[in-house]
Amino acid sequence: MAEKPLPTAVSGGWTDSGTLAVEVVFLETPHRLALTCSLADRTLTAxxxxxPLGGGRLTSLRAPRGSA
Known part of the structure; x- marks a missing residue:
């Protein structure tokens, strides 16, 4: 069974000529994830x-939904 997408917002930009910084906000939870990509080092840091609260999936922590 496939999970439904979790609403997110993403913002980011180049902090210098070789570093991309991105912030991912999981809109229905209090969680935020920072990603930094370095071209020179060829690394991604998260x-x-x-x-995150508990050890479950973020989708289990989202705002409750009414039945459609």
């Missing part, structure tokens, strides 16, 4: 701005 870190939580707000540590």
């Amino acid at each position: 870190s939580w701005r707000t540590q």
Whole structure:
């Protein structure tokens, strides 16, 4: 069974000529994820701005929905 998409917002930009910084906000949760890509080092670093609650999937932490 496939999970439904989790609403997100993304913002980012180049902090210098070789570094891209992106912030991912999971809109129906209090969670934020920071991503930093370095072209020179060929690395991607990911870190939580707000540590996820519990160990479950983010989709299980989203706002409850009424039946459609």
